[in-house]
Amino acid sequence: MTAIDPTAHLTDEQIEELGRELDAIRDEVIASRGEKDAAYIRKVISVQRKLELTSRGILLFSLFPPAWIIGTAGLSVAKIMDNMEIGHNILHGQWDWMRDPKIHSTTWEWDHVSPAEQWKHSHNELHHTYTNVIGKDNDLGYGIMRVDEDQKWHPMHLGQPLWNFINACFFEYGIAAYDLELGKNLHKRRRNRPEFRARAAAVGRKIRKQVLKDYIIHPLLSGPSFLTTLAATFTANLIRNLWSHSVIMCGHFPEGVQTFERRSIKGETRGQWYLRQMMGSANISGSKAMHFMTGNLSHQIEHHLFPDLPSNRYAEVAVKVKALFEKYELDYVTGPLPKQVFSAWHKVFRLSLPNRKPKVRTRDRDKELVAA
Amino acid sequence: MTSAALRSRAWKLLELVTTPLLPSDYLDLVSPLRAGADLRGRIEAVHRETADAATIVIKPGKGWRGHVAGQYIRVGIDVDGVRLWRAYSVTSPTNRADGRITITVKAIPDGKVSNHLVRKAKPGTVIQLDQATGEFVLPAARPAKVLYLTAGSGITPVMGMLRDSRLADVVMVHSAPRKEDVIFRNDLHDLVADKALKLVELHTDTDGMLDLAELEKLVPDWAERETWACGPAGLLDAAEAHWAEHGAAERLHTERFRPTVVVAGEGGEVTFGKTGKTVEADGATPLLNVGEEAGVLMPSGCRMGICFGCVTPLKSGAVRDLRTGEITEAEDSPTAHVLVQTCVSAAAGPCELER
Numbered sequence: 001m002t003a004i005d006p007t008a009h010l011t012d013e014q015i016e017e018l019g020r021e022l023d024a025i026r027d028e029v030i031a032s033r034g035e036k037d038a039a040y041i042r043k044v045i046s047v048q049r050k051l052e053l054t055s056r057g058i059l060l061f062s063l064f065p066p067a068w069i070i071g072t073a074g075l076s077v078a079k080i081m082d083n084m085e086i087g088h089n090i091l092h093g094q095w096d097w098m099r100d101p102k103i104h105s106t107t108w109e110w111d112h113v114s115p116a117e118q119w120k121h122s123h124n125e126l127h128h129t130y131t132n133v134i135g136k137d138n139d140l141g142y143g144i145m146r147v148d149e150d151q152k153w154h155p156m157h158l159g160q161p162l163w164n165f166i167n168a169c170f171f172e173y174g175i176a177a178y179d180l181e182l183g184k185n186l187h188k189r190r191r192n193r194p195e196f197r198a199r200a201a202a203v204g205r206k207i208r209k210q211v212l213k214d215y216i217i218h219p220l221l222s223g224p225s226f227l228t229t230l231a232a233t234f235t236a237n238l239i240r241n242l243w244s245h246s247v248i249m250c251g252h253f254p255e256g257v258q259t260f261e262r263r264s265i266k267g268e269t270r271g272q273w274y275l276r277q278m279m280g281s282a283n284i285s286g287s288k289a290m291h292f293m294t295g296n297l298s299h300q301i302e303h304h305l306f307p308d309l310p311s312n313r314y315a316e317v318a319v320k321v322k323a324l325f326e327k328y329e330l331d332y333v334t335g336p337l338p339k340q341v342f343s344a345w346h347k348v349f350r351l352s353l354p355n356r357k358p359k360v361r362t363r364d365r366d367k368e369l370v371a372a
Numbered sequence: 373m374t375s376a377a378l379r380s381r382a383w384k385l386l387e388l389v390t391t392p393l394l395p396s397d398y399l400d401l402v403s404p405l406r407a408g409a410d411l412r413g414r415i416e417a418v419h420r421e422t423a424d425a426a427t428i429v430i431k432p433g434k435g436w437r438g439h440v441a442g443q444y445i446r447v448g449i450d451v452d453g454v455r456l457w458r459a460y461s462v463t464s465p466t467n468r469a470d471g472r473i474t475i476t477v478k479a480i481p482d483g484k485v486s487n488h489l490v491r492k493a494k495p496g497t498v499i500q501l502d503q504a505t506g507e508f509v510l511p512a513a514r515p516a517k518v519l520y521l522t523a524g525s526g527i528t529p530v531m532g533m534l535r536d537s538r539l540a541d542v543v544m545v546h547s548a549p550r551k552e553d554v555i556f557r558n559d560l561h562d563l564v565a566d567k568a569l570k571l572v573e574l575h576t577d578t579d580g581m582l583d584l585a586e587l588e589k590l591v592p593d594w595a596e597r598e599t600w601a602c603g604p605a606g607l608l609d610a611a612e613a614h615w616a617e618h619g620a621a622e623r624l625h626t627e628r629f630r631p632t633v634v635v636a637g638e639g640g641e642v643t644f645g646k647t648g649k650t651v652e653a654d655g656a657t658p659l660l661n662v663g664e665e666a667g668v669l670m671p672s673g674c675r676m677g678i679c680f681g682c683v684t685p686l687k688s689g690a691v692r693d694l695r696t697g698e699i700t701e702a703e704d705s706p707t708a709h710v711l712v713q714t715c716v717s718a719a720a721g722p723c724e725l726e727r
Binding site: 053098109210307 | 385388389391392393397398401450452453454455456677678680681683696703708710711
């Protein structure tokens with residue numbers, strides 16, 4: 001967070017021009033979407049399914065250490081693929097244009113305890129619309145942490161490094177609780193609302209199915225390898241949780257990412273919305289394999305600009321988006337995974353304590369205030 | 373326990389293992405045509421018929437229930453990655469020894485699916501199918517005298533009938549622009565040589581369009597014949613008028629290939645099927661707002677076209693994407709509805725949404 005608005009040098013016309021240039025990038029991808037892209041997602045889905053089946057097959061003999069290691073590694077990768085490159089992106093509607101009912105945001109379900117329907121609401125509608133707007137985007141600290149100076153400090157935040165670690169280990173449950181807005185809905189007056197109860201029941205059913213599969217049926221089918229398979233599926237879920245938590249922390253928490261005040265988005269234009277996404281997200285640099293394993297959320301900036309473009313196209317889009325950042329003299333926040341993870345964790349530790357200096361304001365569309 | 377009950381228990385157990393997917397999601401990877409799968413087919417060959425028509429040989433999945441000569445099937449094929457559905461007549465006989473079926477497709481100008489099938493379809497491609505349907509068929513009690521009145525690709529359902537069963541007295545009057553445009557020309561002349569068919573072949577580029585007043589000269593006993601007609605709307609309209617005028621309407625059976633005519637106008641009447649409401653909408657108001665103002669329960673999300681929280685099946689008609697001006701048309705299928713984002717789509721002519 002900076003005291004000076006990093007977008008203050010842009011005029012309103014420039015911001016709208018930027019918006020038009022981004023629209024043009026989007027149109028180009030949409031016009032060229034086709035058979036190759038469709039083949040890509042089908043291939044990824046097919047590889048994921050085969051990898052999961054093979055890994056679970058190997059784990060039937062998990063009593064043998066090599067089988068445990070290979071099976072657990074394979075299942076971890078399969079679960080990460082399911083959640084990241086496949087689930088997250090399909091649920092965004094990135095592949096809806098194919099009109100394949102089997103690969104569609106309205107029909108897809110993922111290997112996760114939060115039902116797709118609820119996650120889509122809290123993630124696509126709230127987080128992506130109100131990205132980094134304090135008080136509107138609950139992704140800023142998930143309601144359990146303080147990740148921006150402008151968020152009010154509370155003694156509870158002293159424990160946030162621990163909360164964050166626990167959340168990382170059981171991330172899928174954290175997300176399910178978050179999608180249910182448990183913090184708000186467990187309140188006496190809200191807890192018995194039929195709408196909340198129905199959603200809680202859906203989460204309960206999803207948890208039961210996931211637990212039954214990973215911790216009862218698969219171990220039982222392993223016979224004498226019951227305990228080792230149980231350990232393997234637990235480990236795979238843990239690895240998936242730690243990985244996805246790390247990737248997602250890197251999207252909006254590293255240093256250099258901007259947050260916004262509630263009133264700054266009143267009457268926001270398309271150009272201003274784009275600009276907020278550009279300033280409110282951070283990328284991860286790395287190899288093709290790394291991008292793939294993050295579900296291309298390493299291209300978080302591009303994903304936030306164009307959440308519904310197919311993930312396999314973010315790499316080419318990033319080249320053009322980066323050029324626009326340079327043209328408009330904006331800071332493209334990116335770095336290797338360890339650096340970004342460290343930066344995000346550093347913030348979690350730092351902001352567990354109250355602000356040292358008096359509160360300063362973030363970007364505001366009202367330039368006079370910033371200049372004053 | 374019966375074996376069926378055992379199987380169903382085993383299947384339930386499998387579902388517990390594969391959740392959140394279904395066992396079929398895995399089986400589809402290796403055996404898309406197996407019994408119990410959604411009905412699909414595999415393209416095995418593409419034979420050119422004329423410069424712009426081709427016959428596609430399809431191996432249908434195990435769930436295929438067969439067809440009656442003259443019926444059509446709906447085919448779902450991915451064109452440029454997008455699944456599109458169209459209806460085509462089955463041109464193979466019902467008793468084909470290898471169990472394959474064929475459809476014959478004529479590429480029409482700007483026809484996405486027909487051009488793809490004729491020019492780009494490759495053997496090995498798996499396509500989606502619906503079971504055969506249609507009333508344009510021969511009755512079980514075969515009529516003594518038959519007339520087939522066809523033009524252009526309207527010959528396709530009739531070819532299915534000709535190949536299926538040999539009738540005693542069959543006359544066919546078929547029109548096409550030129551000799552080289554006549555689909556199945558060799559097959560037709562083989563049937564003529566076999567004395568299985570009397571053929572009147574008209575080339576409209578040189579002979580002019582068929583005038584039904586002249587039919588008397590070509591087929592003097594036309595009014596006594598049970599007649600099946602298939603071709604462009606103009607021919608069928610004329611035939612219906614002609615047969616009615618001569619009091620023979622009950623002997624005329626027609627099949628229309630209705631390319632759904634979409635009026636992509638400035639707006640239109642929007643029907644919300646489930647709620648049973650119909651309202652007028654202009655071409656600039658998002659369907660989401662139109663629905664909400666009419667008191668229809670519309671799912672909604674970001675209202676700016678990114679979250680897909682509002683997608684709704686489009687049952688008929690067309691909508692315009694307010695961002696790009698692109699028109700999306702409803703699919704010609706009772707099961708495969710196009711899903712549209714109501715927050716960024718406006719009516720482009722009359723349309724119906726499933727809400």
